[in-house]
Amino acid sequence: MHKRFLFLIVAIAMMLPTFALAKENQTIIAVVISSQQNASELNLSTKNLNLIYWRKQLFWPQGVQIKPVNLSAKNAVRIQFSEAILGSSPETQIDYWNGQYFNGILPPYSVNSEEAVLRYVSNTKGAIGYINACNLDERVQSLFWIMPSGETLKSKPTLQNCTK
């Protein structure tokens, strides 16, 4: 009996880091544009971000084409962004994007790494993207911060557990 109880305690203790890890997997996401871009001109709200990533708003207020960029569909940051801003996971959006394709609208350009997002956003006119906030650098500026809870902030939160 005593042995079984001990075994249970050890098993639960082994599982605890897994639960903690699951929470840690959710990162703070920074929504970024080029550091050369005047952010105040864009007049962007989180609700506009929803339209931009559904490709229902295609132009910035000055008439420049919006070029949103996504991480690949299985990327954890993409999934977190998608659920927070679009209210669904990338894999459930297939029908929507097929319908948009039929009407001549392609989904956001997709890249495989956050470094590729940084390069695309910093070098492409009208581009907007998102990355793990820990990976921000001087090439881009952040417009919003998406917290693990899904809440969006306009001011920079305290970044924890950034290894670089």
Next chain:
Amino acid sequence: MKKFIIIFTSLASLFSLCKPAFADDTPSWLDGFNVGGYSSAGLTLERDQEAQAALNEVSLLVTWNGDSRLSFFGELELENPLSWNDERQFHDQESRFDLERLYLDYNITEKVNFRGGRFLTPNSRWNLLHAPPLVWTSTRPLATSRLFPEGTNGVMVFGATPFMDGAFEYKIFAELLEDQEQDSDELAFEHVKGARFSYKNQSDIGISILSFREKGVDNSYRMLGLDFITHIKQVEVSGEFFQRFDTRNKDGGSGAYLQSAVPLKPLGFNNWYWITRLETLQRPDEASAERWLVGATWRVKPTQLLKFEFTGGSGDQPESPRGFLTSFALFF
């Protein structure tokens, strides 16, 4: 026929050479071109009729987005390029080109865009998304093709704005030019104008109002359309309802359908969906038609559907044969 295929393949290979613009490249106007398309083929075993097989269509979608406020979209369809039945064997006598859509869009402000050209009449969800790889069934609900014009040549103002937690979209349009060519089985309309308002969130809902004149019966109508699509757990439920009002206070006709797509994954059939549909159509001075449909559809890939369905009901309608149908549809 050969000529058509040559034109199609030449266009396709020309545009497939174009690639999307990357930041490091020097952009040229050609970089903005994208070409794709869709196709479907099927077999129909209609009640009391001979079996028929056909390549239903090959459609080419061409888009152009330069680095300006202007963009272009076109859809050129080769209808029934190849058919087969017992009597005529393989033939291409029903083959014809159809310019389904051709328009220019101009962005005026972030919430207002202008469209000029030929576009799908924006008064029904099915009409706007009718491509075979986008719909669960081989046949189209009668109410979405026998009550209003499917295409309009004219102008449209459209846009989207955030509303609550979703997106509110509007489309206001008017016909400027009547169809110059008509299929023999196609209904003819004129003086088309209307608007569509839709809201996208977890569910999509739309409301459409339309005014037009139907040439064959020489009557003017106003029409109200309602449509929705939602997911209840994993089950997709969608439906549309249309009511026409005759301007002379006679019966204008009406129609509706309700459809569900139930995933069969819990039964071990991954990517298979059980489809059920009920529909009704009432046109003035015609017998009413009812349809029921049951079937199964396999999503082979995200862009490919294989469909099997049984259809029954009352009234003969060439667009909705009663019997067994199967088809395969894909985007390319």
